[in-house]
Amino acid sequence: TLKRGSSLVKRIAQGLKSKRISEVPLETLTELYDSHGLPPEVVKETAEVEGVGVRVPENFYTMVAEKHV
Numbered sequence: 001t002l003k004r005g006s007s008l009v010k011r012i013a014q015g016l017k018s019k020r021i022s023e024v025p026l027e028t029l030t031e032l033y034d035s036h037g038l039p040p041e042v043v044k045e046t047a048e049v050e051g052v053g054v055r056v057p058e059n060f061y062t063m064v065a066e067k068h069v
Contacts, residue, residue, distance in 0.1 A: 005038040006046045013050035023053040030064060 012028065024047050032038040044054035057063065 002038075002042060005032070005036055005042065008032070008036065009038065009043050009046040010050055013047045013052040016052050017050065021052075023055060026055075026057070029054065029056070029060075030067070033060075033064060034067075 009032065012024065012032075016022075016024065024043065029040055029043055032043050033040060040054065040056040040060055044056060047054050
């Protein structure tokens with residue numbers, strides 16, 4: 001569910017902040033989509049509330065699809 005996913009993103013964002021990392025890595029963004037079904041837009045919205053940035057490439061979904069070919 002989105003609620004569970006949001007709490008996962010919050011935990012990840014807080015962990016990144018504690019390591020002084022200001023942006024969710026693309027690999028993590030892809031994993032959240034692939035493994036948990038969390039769209040990057042939801043990750044971005046939740047992470048930014050926690051003070052961590054998210055850069056979603058324009059071709060994000062293409063990149064994910066190519067990973068599975």
